[in-house]
Amino acid sequence: MMQRLLPFLSLIVLFVGLAIASPHFLTDTNLSSVVRQTAVINIMSLGMTVIIIAGGIDLSVGAILAMGGLLGTMAMEKGMSIPAGLLIGILTGLFWGTVNGWLTVKLSINPFIVTLGTLGIARGLALIISNGLPVHRIPPAFSFLGEGNLLGVPFVLWLLVGCALLTHAILEHTRLGRYAFAIGSNAEAAVYAGIPVAFHTTCVYAFGGMLTGLAGMIEASRLMTGQPTAGNGYELQAIAAVVIGGGSLHGGEGSVIGTLIGAFIMGLLSNGSDLLGVSPYLQQAIIGAVIILAVTVDELRKRKLA
Amino acid sequence: MLELRGIQKRYGGVTALKDGNLSVCPGEVHLLMGENGAGKSTLMKIVAGMVARDGGQMLWQGREVFLRAPAEAARIGIAMVHQESLLAPHLSVAENIFLGREERLPFGWVARRRMLERAARLIREHHFPLQPEWRVGKLSPAGKQLVEICRAIQHGSSLLIFDEPTSSLSGAETEEVFRIVRALRDRGMGVIYITHRLEELRAVGDRVTVLRDGCSISTGPLAEFSTDRLIQDMVGRELVSIYQRESLPPGPELLRVEGLSRAGKLREVSFSLRAGEIVGMAGLIGAGRTELCRAIFGVDPVDAGRIFVEGREVRIRSPREAVAAGIALVTEDRQKTGLALRLPLAQNLTLTNLPSISRFGVLRRGAESRVAADYIARLRIRASSGKQLAGRLSGGNQQKAVIAKWLFRQARIFLFDEPTRGIDVGAKAEVFDVMHELARSGAALLMVSSELPELLQVADRILVMRQGRLTGELPGRTTQEAILRYAALEPENLS
Numbered sequence: 001m002m003q004r005l006l007p008f009l010s011l012i013v014l015f016v017g018l019a020i021a022s023p024h025f026l027t028d029t030n031l032s033s034v035v036r037q038t039a040v041i042n043i044m045s046l047g048m049t050v051i052i053i054a055g056g057i058d059l060s061v062g063a064i065l066a067m068g069g070l071l072g073t074m075a076m077e078k079g080m081s082i083p084a085g086l087l088i089g090i091l092t093g094l095f096w097g098t099v100n101g102w103l104t105v106k107l108s109i110n111p112f113i114v115t116l117g118t119l120g121i122a123r124g125l126a127l128i129i130s131n132g133l134p135v136h137r138i139p140p141a142f143s144f145l146g147e148g149n150l151l152g153v154p155f156v157l158w159l160l161v162g163c164a165l166l167t168h169a170i171l172e173h174t175r176l177g178r179y180a181f182a183i184g185s186n187a188e189a190a191v192y193a194g195i196p197v198a199f200h201t202t203c204v205y206a207f208g209g210m211l212t213g214l215a216g217m218i219e220a221s222r223l224m225t226g227q228p229t230a231g232n233g234y235e236l237q238a239i240a241a242v243v244i245g246g247g248s249l250h251g252g253e254g255s256v257i258g259t260l261i262g263a264f265i266m267g268l269l270s271n272g273s274d275l276l277g278v279s280p281y282l283q284q285a286i287i288g289a290v291i292i293l294a295v296t297v298d299e300l301r302k303r304k305l306a
Numbered sequence: 307m308l309e310l311r312g313i314q315k316r317y318g319g320v321t322a323l324k325d326g327n328l329s330v331c332p333g334e335v336h337l338l339m340g341e342n343g344a345g346k347s348t349l350m351k352i353v354a355g356m357v358a359r360d361g362g363q364m365l366w367q368g369r370e371v372f373l374r375a376p377a378e379a380a381r382i383g384i385a386m387v388h389q390e391s392l393l394a395p396h397l398s399v400a401e402n403i404f405l406g407r408e409e410r411l412p413f414g415w416v417a418r419r420r421m422l423e424r425a426a427r428l429i430r431e432h433h434f435p436l437q438p439e440w441r442v443g444k445l446s447p448a449g450k451q452l453v454e455i456c457r458a459i460q461h462g463s464s465l466l467i468f469d470e471p472t473s474s475l476s477g478a479e480t481e482e483v484f485r486i487v488r489a490l491r492d493r494g495m496g497v498i499y500i501t502h503r504l505e506e507l508r509a510v511g512d513r514v515t516v517l518r519d520g521c522s523i524s525t526g527p528l529a530e531f532s533t534d535r536l537i538q539d540m541v542g543r544e545l546v547s548i549y550q551r552e553s554l555p556p557g558p559e560l561l562r563v564e565g566l567s568r569a570g571k572l573r574e575v576s577f578s579l580r581a582g583e584i585v586g587m588a589g590l591i592g593a594g595r596t597e598l599c600r601a602i603f604g605v606d607p608v609d610a611g612r613i614f615v616e617g618r619e620v621r622i623r624s625p626r627e628a629v630a631a632g633i634a635l636v637t638e639d640r641q642k643t644g645l646a647l648r649l650p651l652a653q654n655l656t657l658t659n660l661p662s663i664s665r666f667g668v669l670r671r672g673a674e675s676r677v678a679a680d681y682i683a684r685l686r687i688r689a690s691s692g693k694q695l696a697g698r699l700s701g702g703n704q705q706k707a708v709i710a711k712w713l714f715r716q717a718r719i720f721l722f723d724e725p726t727r728g729i730d731v732g733a734k735a736e737v738f739d740v741m742h743e744l745a746r747s748g749a750a751l752l753m754v755s756s757e758l759p760e761l762l763q764v765a766d767r768i769l770v771m772r773q774g775r776l777t778g779e780l781p782g783r784t785t786q787e788a789i790l791r792y793a794a795l796e797p798e799n800l801s
Contacts, residue, residue: 174667175660182657185646192605192643193658193711194629252648 006297007244007261014268022275030271032154036146036222038267039156040065042260043215044234045241046167047097047208049259051111052242053171054204055184055251058100059115061212061238063122065231068092068216070126073135073142073226082142089217090210096122097209101202111205119235126228135226146221156218163211168256170207180204184251236287237266243294266290307332307367307496308353308384308465314361315348315520322348326362327522328498328515330465335487335497335510337528340517341540341758341790346500349517350467353498354386355379385458386467387451395443400425402442403456428456432489435482448479455486465496472506484509518542541758541786553766553782557581559617560750561633561719563602566611571597573774575611579719579750584741586765586782587754588789594774595754596638599721603635604628615719629658631719634712636705638723638754644708645696652678652692654707658715681710685740702733709740720744722753726760738764758786 018025025031044061051058072089076082100118104111148155171177179200182190190197220226243249244265245258266287273283313326323345330336340346351357353364355373364371366382373379376386393402400422409417409424425438434452436445442453451471458466468487472480487510491497501507507514508528515525516539523539524531531539562578572594579585589595600606602613604622613620620631628635637643645654656663656674663673678692685706689699696707705725712720722741726734741764745751755761761768762784770778770792778792 173669173671175664175669176667178653178657178660178669181649181653182646185648186642188643189646190657192603192625192635192637194626194715195657196626252646 007246007258007265010244011261011265011268014265014272018268018272018275022272024275025272030275034267034271035154035157035160037271038263039146039154039160040215040219040222041234041237041241041266042160042263043163043218044212045238045259045263046163046256047211048238049242049245049247049254049256050167050171050177050180050204051208052239052247052249053184053251053254054180054201055187056104056111056201056205057115057239057249058097058205058208059112059235060096060100060119060122061208062231062234063119063126064093064096064209064212065216065219065234066228067096067122067126068213069220069230070130070135070216070226070228072213072217073138073220074130076139076142077135077137077226082139085142086145086217089220090213093213093216094206094210097206097212098202100209101205104205105198105201123228130226130228132228134228136224138220138224138226142221143224144221146218146223159214159218163214164256164260167211171256176200176203176207181252184253186252233284236284236291237263240287240291240294241266243291243298246298248298249295309365310349310353310362311365312362313349313352313359313364315345315352315357316360321520323352323359324520325522326352326517326520327525329525330496330498332464332496333491333494334512335491335499337507337511337514338498338500338517339507339514339536339540341756344517344540345520346517347469348520350386350469350498350500353379353465354384354467356386380461380463383462383464384467385454385461385463385465386469387454387458387471388469393442393450393453395441397442398438399429399436399440399442399445399453399456400438402453403428403438403460405457407461424460425456428460432456432459432486434486446479448482451483452486455490459490463495465498466490467498467500469500471499472501480506516540537787537790541790554582554745556583556766557748560615561602561752562614562617564612564614566598566601566608566613568597568601568606568608568774571606571774572601572608572611575771575774575776577769577776577779579752581718581748581750582745583766584745584751584753584764586761586768587752587771588756588758588761588768589771589793591756593771593793595771596723597774598771599635599637599723599752599754602628602721603633605635629715629717632717633719634715634717634721636708636712636720636722636725638727640704640708641697645704647695647697649696650693651682651687651689651696651699651707654696655681655692655711655714658711662714677714681714685710685713686736700733702729702736705729705733705737706740709737709744713744718749720749720751722751722755724755725753726755726757734760758789761789762786 044065048058048061068089071092072085075088076085096118100115103114144155146156150158179195182195183197183201187197219230241262242254242259245262247254247258269286270283308330310326310328313323315323326345326349338346348357352359355376355378358374371382394405403425404421409420411417422438429436429438436449436452442450471483487497487499499510511528513526514528514531516523516536518540557580559578559580564576566572566575575598587595597606601608604624604627613622615631622628622631641647652674655678660669663670663677675692682689682692687703687706689703696704699707725737729737741751753765766782768780768782768784768789769776770789772793780788
């Protein structure tokens with residue numbers, strides 16, 4: 001119980017603390033900027049949640065995000081419509097996720113290594129395709145995705161809620177979700193139970209890639225550029241969000257609500273650092289420390305269980 | 307040199323040793339015999355300092371000792387050659403011989419050349435087929451044992467323990483090990499040699515001690531023991547019945563296996579199971595029984611052989627295909643391969659057959675809890691509810707959960723690998739009840755077990771395996787002696 005409440009309490013403490021420490025925190029502009037900032041990490045983290053529940057990990061999300069955003073905006077630059085560009089961004093993510101899953105399954109190599117490799121490949125290809133230059137000529141209406149409002153609320157919040165509901169439904173109410181838990185909890189037992197483990201593992205990575213592709217388009221829309229260098233280091237934030245939210249790097253554990261809380265904690269940490277004038281370099285270090293802390297808490301709990 | 311008196315050891319609620327007695331003199335090979343689980347390995351782990359004893363005395367050179375770690379045993383001159391090698395595979399033979407006791411030069415440098423020379427001298431002296439520079443990982447199991455022996459000699463051991471050294475060796479390698487054991491004895495070392503292979507013991511042994519159910523039953527010069535007497539002592543006479551089962555008239559054939567072979571593991575195994583039957587499968591550890599189950603279930607690939615389910619040939623290349631054919635495997639290690647321990651019981655039960663409780667890929671949670679409640683009641687699984695984590699169930703209830711999971715998949719052919727391992731007596735009877743129910747409902751069961759009394763009580767007929775081959779088929783009302791003969795003796799020595 002404590003384990004479930006702890007992230008939520010941390011979020012509240014952080015929120016209240018920032019409200020007291022900075023007069024700029026509780027303003028409409030700042031709060032909606034927090035939502036917009038975290039939406040990208042949030043949506044990526046949702047995919048990462050499913051992957052981590054299935055006992056995997058994806059270090060390549062930052063590069064996939066850049067690749068998705070880049071190809072999506074390039075398509076629009078070449079004259080394709082906004083929905084078509086969006087679709088291309090999402091499909092790019094889906095493709096790289098499938099590649100990750102397929103390699104993990106076929107080569108039976110630790111996903112840590114596989115995705116470290118695809119991280120390098122996707123990032124390198126993005127730089128080659130773009131010649132290292134960002135894409136600028138994007139239809140102005142595309143900014144609605146990341147910066148627009150719908151019914152007085154940031155549009156990305158609607159997207160986030162939609163993705164969260166979808167992920168939750170998959171995890172709790174579909175066969176894919178159930179198999180993800182089973183594979184992450186005990187892959188060998190899943191094989192012995194006759195589950196098509198390879199297929200579902202690939203699906204899990206593909207789903208994660210798809211959400212990352214969407215996140216890439218949101219990022220591109222917020223910056224109104226397609227950057228081959230976008231999303232650098234985002235994998236750290238996404239993994240941190242999942243782990244803070246109770247996901248276990250051993251697999252078999254994790255939840256959408258936990259990840260959302262985790263991602264908002266990450267968002268508030270970075271927003272608060274900005275407001276209080278903490279250097280962005282230090283923020284990086286803080287994120288790293290938070291991951292180690294969260295995993296340690298998880299490990300200690302495991303040992304008590306055993 | 308070594309004297310053990312009334313050694314006791316308990317693991318949790320299980321008594322492994324009640325009254326272990328053994329005395330070993332310099333210059334003798336002392337055989338330690340007993341069935342699987344008789345306490346041989348535990349007794350030797352105590353001597354080698356790997357396990358602490360709960361009671362009794364251990365005298366070494368006349369003085370009582372209490373060993374807390376293998377290093378302490380090594381210091382006083384006791385070393386063990388393990389069944390599974392405990393060497394560093396990436397290091398050389400010489401490096402392994404001196405591992406942890408490297409000869410040092412000033413400034414922490416290691417005297418590599420000197421160690422190589424000393425290893426070479428040792429190997430020459432004993433005529434071992436080794437070179438000090440060879441990588442240990444590339445050696446055969448026999449070669450690895452030789453390295454362990456070198457280690458023991460180099461460290462000045464005077465008592466060497468061999469735990470079933472020949473179980474993974476070929477005939478020629480076995481001869482080589484015998485030669486070395488005899489040579490060590492002739493140099494005045496004491497050797498304890500654990501085995502349950504009846505035919506090999508006369509080649510090396512001087513004296514013998516038989517263990518049964520954690521007690522030393524008999525001891526004396528090997529010449530005074532006939533093979534029959536050894537078997538009798540190992541098995542014991544009294545059979546306490548905990549369960550009696552009525553055989554059912556067998557129905558149609560559900561599973562037939564023809565000529566199943568896998569290099570080094572299975573040789574031409576053929577048998578069949580009929581509906582309503584429980585067929586026992588006996589054999590020593592390493593006889594290939596688990597491998598047979600894994601091969602039928604599609605976990606391991608086979609080189610040859612055909613499998614027929616209900617008269618139709620099926621191709622099984624993965625557990626998935628086995629499950630589709632109606633075959634279930636209840637594995638030896640249910641925590642590792644049977645259950646997802648961190649998931650709730652209900653989710654474990656339905657895992658094998660999610661399509662039946664989902665519509666368009668969406669799970670019906672209500673149907674799931676009804677299924678779970680149903681099986682919890684039917685198999686009398688003691689759990690607070692389907693929401694309880696599988697890892698929180700007792701061993702017996704975990705076993706029932708695994709069976710329930712296959713029942714829900716409507717499997718008709720059940721392969722049970724050591725179904726009562728780690729389960730207390732009361733729960734065993736319940737697991738047998740469930741198996742009997744399965745048979746009565748028309749399933750066919752294969753039960754691999756090392757517990758001969760249990761096989762005799764439960765099985766309608768008993769198959770015996772030895773070194774990857776089926777060596778015998780016996781009626782359910784046979785004797786332990788008969789089973790052991792088929793399990794332990796070369797076919798030509800059977801009379």
